[in-house]
Amino acid sequence: MxxxxxxxxxxxLSLPEQLRLAAVMMFQRKLFLIFGLGWPVIGVVLAIFALMSGLPAGAPMWRLVGFCFVFMPVLLAISAFGALAVAxxxxxxxxxxxxxxxxxxxxxxxxxxxxxxxxxxxxxxxxxxxxxxxxxxxxxxxxxxxxxxxxxxxxxxxxxxxxxxxxxx
CATH class of the missing domain: 2.30.29 (PH-domain like)
Structure with missing residues (x-):
């Protein structure tokens, strides 16, 4: 033979490829997948709580909900740009x-x-x-x-x- x-x-690797690769690699372990998907779930739960509780939900609550949704994308971007700076x-x-x-x-x-x-x-x-x-x-x-x-x-x-x-x- x-x-x-x-x-x-x-x-x-272009910058968009490096960003995509950082996201792909972050989610190759189940623990990181759970961690990454947990933040938006927490945001949804907080939003539902704020809307259903009958209590006035002020700006701090909505900032916290927003933070839960942007945390992982920001973390991925920082990771990719950090790799660019040192690699x-x-x-x-x-x-x-x-x-x-x-x-x-x-x-x-x-x-x-x-x-x-x-x-x-x-x-x-x-x-x-x-x-x-x-x-x-x-x-x-x-x-x-x-x-x-x-x-x-x-x-x-x-x-x-x-x-x-x-x-x-």
């Missing part, structure tokens, strides 16, 4: 090579390889193909960086051939 071809990709490699092109040994990523500042045995699963979500090397850390390949659907299929086949599990999208 012949070895699959190496797959080479090069891309930079220089995110602003320059990322060069990826997928081969029989694993996933190799490099920029002008660093090189790193994750062997396939270090990749726990891969998942297609939010416009990205994610190769997880820990529960909330993954190599994120934007789907727009793939030349075509056959490359996505080839990456999935390569990962599965090396024992990497899939997760439904």
């Amino acid at each position: 012949e070895q699959p071809q190496d797959i080479r990709l090069s891309f930079s 220089r490699p995110m602003r320059e092109p990322l060069d990826y090579v997928f081969d029989h040994a694993g996933i190799h990523v490099s920029t002008s500042a660093f090189q790193h390889t994750h062997g396939w045995n270090q990749i726990g699963r891969f998942k297609r979500v939010g416009g990205f193909l994610l190769f997880f090397f820990s529960p909330r850390h993954a190599h994120a390949i934007p789907l727009r960086a793939l030349p075509g659907p056959q490359v996505e299929a080839a990456l999935a086949a390569m990962a599965q051939a090396h024992g990497v599990g899939t997760h439904p999208h």
Whole structure:
């Protein structure tokens, strides 16, 4: 059986992609999903309480309700902009090579390889193909960086051939 071809990709993540990736990655753990969805639920409960209690609900109550709805989006934006400020490699092109040994990523500042045995699963979500090397850390390949659907299929086949599990999208 012949070895699959190496797959080479090069891309930079745009600011909207970085914001979307921050949101996608934040919700890869159930605890963070519960935390993220809990805030709007608290806001709805407070609003219902304010409307149904018969007591006058003043501006502080409505500010608190508003805070519950904007907290997570603001937290995501701060997270993404913080990553921009400290993660220089995110602003320059990322060069990826997928081969029989694993996933190799490099920029002008660093090189790193994750062997396939270090990749726990891969998942297609939010416009990205994610190769997880820990529960909330993954190599994120934007789907727009793939030349075509056959490359996505080839990456999935390569990962599965090396024992990497899939997760439904």
